[in-house]
Amino acid sequence: MIELLLLILFCVMGVITGIATGLLPGLHVNNIALILLSVSGAIIGAFSFLFEYGISEQFILILICVYIISTSISHTFHDVIPSTFLQ
Numbered sequence: 661m662i663e664l665l666l667l668i669l670f671c672v673m674g675v676i677t678g679i680a681t682g683l684l685p686g687l688h689v690n691n692i693a694l695i696l697l698s699v700s701g702a703i704i705g706a707f708s709f710l711f712e713y714g715i716s717e718q719f720i721l722i723l724i725c726v727y728i729i730s731t732s733i734s735h736t737f738h739d740v741i742p743s744t745f746l747q
Contacts, residue, residue, distance in 0.1 A: 662713055666715070667723065670724075671726055673727060674726065674731040674734065676730070678731040678734020678738060679738050680735065681735045681738075682734065682735045682736075682742075683738055683741060689728075692728070692734075700721065703720065703744055707720050727734075
């Protein structure tokens with residue numbers, strides 16, 4: 661049950677980040693993905709308290725992937741707004 665809640669939480673956070681990257685012209689989803697992948701070890705360390713609940717390191721990496729994928733999908737939809745008004 662906690663796995664499903666974590667997946668939904670990371671998906672919602674990714675959508676919110678995708679909205680921000682879609683609306684801000686200088687920020688791209690690739691920047692966010694590069695930052696997340698470069699600090700993935702620190703993210704695993706920060707979420708190490710989840711090991712007590714049976715969450716593995718691989719699942720935390722899957723959560724990072726879910727975050728990046730939901731950010732990229734949301735960015736794709738929200739990127740239309742600034743491109744319409746900047747022309």
